[in-house]
Amino acid sequence: MKKITDLIKEKRVYFDGGTGTVLQSMGLPPGRPPELWNIEQPEKIISLHRAYFDAGCNIVKTNTFGVNRCKFENYRELIRAGIDCAKKAAQGREEAYVAFDIGPTGRLLEPLGDLSFDEAVSVFADNVKTAAECGADLVLIETMNDSYETKAAVLAVKENCDLPVFVTNVYDASGKLMTGADPLAMTAMLEGLRVDALGMNCSLGPDKMLEIIGQFREYSSTPVIVNPNAGLPEVRDGRTVFNIGADEFSDYMVRLAEGGACILGGCCGTTPEFIAKTIEKTKNLPYIYPDEKNITVVSSYTHGVVIGSDPVLIGERINPTGKSKLKAALRSGDLNYILNEAIKQSETGAHVLDVNVGLPEINETEMMLRCVSAIQAVSDLPLQIDSTKPDTLAASLRMYNGKAFVNSVNGTEDSMNAVLPIVQRYGGVLIALTIDESGIPDNAADRVRVAERIIERAAEYGIKKKDIVVDPLALTISSNPESAVITLEAVRMLGERGIRTSLGISNISFGLPKRELITATFYANALQCGLNCAIMNPFSEVMMNTFYTYRALHGLDKGCTDYIAYASADSAEPEKKPAADNGSLHTSVVKGLKEQAVSYAAALLNDISPLDVINLHIVPALNEIGEAFEKKKAYLPQLLMSAEAASAAFEEVKKRIPADKTDKSKAIVLATVKGDIHDIGKNIVKVLMESYGFTVYDLGRDVPPESILECALQNSCKLVGLSALMTTTVPAMAETIELLKKHDTDFTVMVGGAVLNQEYADMIGADYYGADAMDSVRFAQRYYDKK
Amino acid sequence: MTYSDIKIITASPEDFEINRNELALRLHTDRNSVLALPDPCVSAFGSAVRYKCAYIRTPVRLSEGICDFGFMRIPGRSLYKNLTGCSEAFVMAFTTGIAVDRLLARLNITSQAEHFIVDALSSAAIESFCDYACGIISKDTQCVPRFSPGYGDLDITFQEPLLSRLSARETLGITLNSAYLMTPVKSITAIMGIKNTQEDRT
Numbered sequence: 002m003k004k005i006t007d008l009i010k011e012k013r014v015y016f017d018g019g020t021g022t023v024l025q026s027m028g029l030p031p032g033r034p035p036e037l038w039n040i041e042q043p044e045k046i047i048s049l050h051r052a053y054f055d056a057g058c059n060i061v062k063t064n065t066f067g068v069n070r071c072k073f074e075n076y077r078e079l080i081r082a083g084i085d086c087a088k089k090a091a092q093g094r095e096e097a098y099v100a101f102d103i104g105p106t107g108r109l110l111e112p113l114g115d116l117s118f119d120e121a122v123s124v125f126a127d128n129v130k131t132a133a134e135c136g137a138d139l140v141l142i143e144t145m146n147d148s149y150e151t152k153a154a155v156l157a158v159k160e161n162c163d164l165p166v167f168v169t170n171v172y173d174a175s176g177k178l179m180t181g182a183d184p185l186a187m188t189a190m191l192e193g194l195r196v197d198a199l200g201m202n203c204s205l206g207p208d209k210m211l212e213i214i215g216q217f218r219e220y221s222s223t224p225v226i227v228n229p230n231a232g233l234p235e236v237r238d239g240r241t242v243f244n245i246g247a248d249e250f251s252d253y254m255v256r257l258a259e260g261g262a263c264i265l266g267g268c269c270g271t272t273p274e275f276i277a278k279t280i281e282k283t284k285n286l287p288y289i290y291p292d293e294k295n296i297t298v299v300s301s302y303t304h305g306v307v308i309g310s311d312p313v314l315i316g317e318r319i320n321p322t323g324k325s326k327l328k329a330a331l332r333s334g335d336l337n338y339i340l341n342e343a344i345k346q347s348e349t350g351a352h353v354l355d356v357n358v359g360l361p362e363i364n365e366t367e368m369m370l371r372c373v374s375a376i377q378a379v380s381d382l383p384l385q386i387d388s389t390k391p392d393t394l395a396a397s398l399r400m401y402n403g404k405a406f407v408n409s410v411n412g413t414e415d416s417m418n419a420v421l422p423i424v425q426r427y428g429g430v431l432i433a434l435t436i437d438e439s440g441i442p443d444n445a446a447d448r449v450r451v452a453e454r455i456i457e458r459a460a461e462y463g464i465k466k467k468d469i470v471v472d473p474l475a476l477t478i479s480s481n482p483e484s485a486v487i488t489l490e491a492v493r494m495l496g497e498r499g500i501r502t503s504l505g506i507s508n509i510s511f512g513l514p515k516r517e518l519i520t521a522t523f524y525a526n527a528l529q530c531g532l533n534c535a536i537m538n539p540f541s542e543v544m545m546n547t548f549y550t551y552r553a554l555h556g557l558d559k560g561c562t563d564y565i566a567y568a569s570a571d572s573a574e575p576e577k578k579p580a581a582d583n584g585s586l587h588t589s590v591v592k593g594l595k596e597q598a599v600s601y602a603a604a605l606l607n608d609i610s611p612l613d614v615i616n617l618h619i620v621p622a623l624n625e626i627g628e629a630f631e632k633k634k635a636y637l638p639q640l641l642m643s644a645e646a647a648s649a650a651f652e653e654v655k656k657r658i659p660a661d662k663t664d665k666s667k668a669i670v671l672a673t674v675k676g677d678i679h680d681i682g683k684n685i686v687k688v689l690m691e692s693y694g695f696t697v698y699d700l701g702r703d704v705p706p707e708s709i710l711e712c713a714l715q716n717s718c719k720l721v722g723l724s725a726l727m728t729t730t731v732p733a734m735a736e737t738i739e740l741l742k743k744h745d746t747d748f749t750v751m752v753g754g755a756v757l758n759q760e761y762a763d764m765i766g767a768d769y770y771g772a773d774a775m776d777s778v779r780f781a782q783r784y785y786d787k788k
Numbered sequence: 789m790t791y792s793d794i795k796i797i798t799a800s801p802e803d804f805e806i807n808r809n810e811l812a813l814r815l816h817t818d819r820n821s822v823l824a825l826p827d828p829c830v831s832a833f834g835s836a837v838r839y840k841c842a843y844i845r846t847p848v849r850l851s852e853g854i855c856d857f858g859f860m861r862i863p864g865r866s867l868y869k870n871l872t873g874c875s876e877a878f879v880m881a882f883t884t885g886i887a888v889d890r891l892l893a894r895l896n897i898t899s900q901a902e903h904f905i906v907d908a909l910s911s912a913a914i915e916s917f918c919d920y921a922c923g924i925i926s927k928d929t930q931c932v933p934r935f936s937p938g939y940g941d942l943d944i945t946f947q948e949p950l951l952s953r954l955s956a957r958e959t960l961g962i963t964l965n966s967a968y969l970m971t972p973v974k975s976i977t978a979i980m981g982i983k984n985t986q987e988d989r990t
Contacts, residue, residue: 031793031858031859105957108964108965113890146957179960234794636816636818638817645899681907684900685900
């Protein structure tokens with residue numbers, strides 16, 4: 002029998018239809034896991050598969066959708082029995098294949114859920130190993146509504162067997178997965194992982210899938226599978242049934258086949274009749290095998306960014322070179338600073354974020370993994386994984402949710418041998434630097450030759466030309482006046498050869514005064530030569546001016562709408578800034594106006610000392626809103642807004658205080674105790690404490706007692722604030738207090754949280770019960786006043 | 789597997805009003821100061837939220853302290869008392885969608901004030917959506933107040949069979965973590981008994 006991957010190159014093949022639907026009609030009670038019948042009633046499962054093969058389908062899905070070690074202790078036995086049933090049904094038939102069926106684990110992956118990516122891969126891997134032993138012909142990963150879990154399942158297959166892998170995801174009526182990905186993003190990621198077929202199943206009927214199939218036809222170079230439901234459930238004669246019958250279903254399937262679907266089948270509500278009619282009506286239609294799509298795409302868990310004629314901005318702010326604050330953040334593991342940079346760049350208009358965390362004194366792989374995961378929790382932009390270390394690239398690409406930019410490979414044998422296999426395994430769009438063993442060529446033609454050699458070598462690993470973006474290197478004109486001309490010529494030549502390009506733009510002006518003038522003009526010239534991507538600073542106004550004006554001038558911004566929105570926001574900016582005689586720092590803080598508070602603080606600092614700005618303006622304003630809160634004349638949201646305005650003003654003031662003069666004497670260690678993941682209350686206290694000038698050592702949530710003690714000792718801080726929201730975690734709070742006091746009776750512990758009261762606090766040995774955030778601040782102030 | 793008897797209700801923010809008392813409670817404010825919610829918070833939440841509910845109508849048999857739904861058997865007094873006089877119930881799950889979780893994660897980094905406000909807004913919104921959806925679901929029936937796992941002695945572990953019966957992973961994108969807490973975080977499961985009619989009783 003031919004391999005299924007060969008068969009789909011020649012002709013349209015057919016999946017079976019619904020499993021649960023047929024089993025329910027055979028007597029499976031609602032709520033009873035159908036997989037148990039693999040052992041309890043195998044004859045019924047075999048007859049289900051036979052019915053589908055008799056209807057003419059080529060591939061049956063094993064009855065193993067919900068089986069995994071999280072749900073069934075005897076998962077291996079259920080898998081073996083399920084595959085055995087399908088193989089018995091396929092026995093003696095031509096072109097009859099058994100697809101080992103993998104459904105979702107039922108858990109959501111980190112960072113939003115609590116299942117780690119590695120654990121998910123391991124759960125699926127256990128299934129795959131068993132299936133491969135039992136002789137399945139292929140693996141079908143289906144009904145996945147999360148791109149990350151899909152990736153975990155695909156990797157489990159790729160890393161544990163050689164079986165072909167097909168993937169179908171669940172799209173909703175808006176054409177997106179439950180966690181946000183669209184067909185472009187999914188196609189990019191799955192093709193990067195080299196699946197053998199991809200598409201959609203479940204949730205929608207064939208009518209709604211018709212609205213989505215066009216996107217697959219446009220983006221996918223891989224055969225597309227369509228396994229729809231029999232429409233939507235509706236009540237007929239008191240019974241709930243799916244609303245599309247076999248005749249109507251098969252009519253739609255004709256249109257789906259004409260629209261580019263290569264592999265047809267059914268999902269919930271469909272039966273052998275649906276499949277038989279679909280085959281009957283589509284078997285003689287011309288077969289459309291997808292052609293190779295020459296589009297370059299990087300993707301996140303929501304969307305793809307196409308690298309083409311419309312210029313792409315790659316934000317460069319998460320790269321420690323020349324950035325002392327980022328270096329400090331990386332050394333101290335302060336992810337908040339890094340995440341803020343990511344969010345600000347997203348809001349400023351970057352399309353992709355470069356992430357480089359390389360510092361000699363930190364574990365780069367570990368930090369890169371932490372950063373990639375944390376950034377993907379707060380930004381939906383695709384990332385560019387930027388490292389010189391192949392191990393770091395491999396580990397990050399494996400766990401990245403989407404298809405990343407990979408920065409970078411160069412033309413040296415060492416680099417190509419190390420990096421190309423990684424991209425072959427995990428997918429990605431590779432940045433190729435035009436440098437080889439002889440260095441950087443001093444002319445454009447030779448740089449193009451290096452690029453072409455990298456592309457040739459990449460092809461040996463199955464990496465397509467479209468997945469390589471060449472960086473012909475911008476070198477400063479201060480050392481070679483010809484360097485811009487050479488680079489621009491290389492960009493033009495590469496474009497003529499259908500090769501996409503990227504440049505680290507700002508290098509061009511290194512060593513010169515007013516660098517942005519040179520950089521922005523060079524950027525405009527490079528765009529004119531056909532540059533596709535620029536790694537640049539999206540906070541630079543002149544660079545963004547160049548970007549928006551270029552697009553408007555080159556017909557890339559229909560109706561100039563993006564330019565107008567950009568220009569309007571820019572002209573509105575001065576009105577946001579307060580006039581010197583209208584309002585004050587005090588009122589800005591009281592009203593919670595962050596930007597105004599910063600402007601007023603900056604203005605005041607020209608006339609009075611930093612300490613006076615704090616003591617005469619910020620603290621009195623905070624006291625006013627604090628008292629209003631205590632008298633119930635202001636409320637928590639207002640208090641928080643004021644605290645944030647005060648903190649922002651405070652940060653402005655701190656810029657004028659030399660680092661060694663910063664007052665760290667008023668400090669507190671804050672943590673939500675072990676087992677508790679609710680940190681909103683603790684965060685409110687933190688904001689307020691910071692606005693009053695306290696140094697806060699925030700340990701986050703779910704913190705073990707030992708870590709709290711360690712932090713307090715390390716920073717010589719004797720004041721500790723603990724928070725708990727659940728009754729079940731109050732014992733952890735008691736345990737923490739006991740540990741602290743055992744170590745040193747001088748520790749003062751303040752507790753707070755929804756489940757606590759004075760009585761509870763006394764019982765667990767706390768020194769103070771903070772009824773609310775303001776109360777906690779007042780206690781901390783009294784504590785330090787007494788000292 | 790999606791059962792054919794599962795029904796779906798979706799809503800947009802314009803379809804119902806968020807209960808102002810509920811919002812005031814979550815914001816720790818009085819009812820009137822709710823009016824002053826910052827625009828960026830309201831619009832960010834409005835862009836992120838995708839209200840969705842899945843439910844079934846199912847028989848329930850009450851006997852010897854157990855509420856038997858066929859696909860799950862729940863012992864204990866609280867739900868039993870709530871469902872007394874009912875032989876059918878709606879089993880339901882509601883969510884604001886995962887984009888609200890992402891918004892909250894982002895605000896947790898950029899602004900604790902906005903995080904607090906949007907968190908409160910989301911909590912009030914999902915309660916109000918439950919009220920709105922229950923109004924649609926219970927139309928033409930007489931129902932007792934809805935009851936959720938975690939109330940009284942109804943253990944939250946029952947969220948597992950309940951969500952499984954609603955194919956909530958597929959229909960709503962709701963998953964449980966190892967502590968039986970739901971993601972998206974602003975999600976609710978509930979059971980709402982249908983009072984027996986005079987005819988049923990006779």
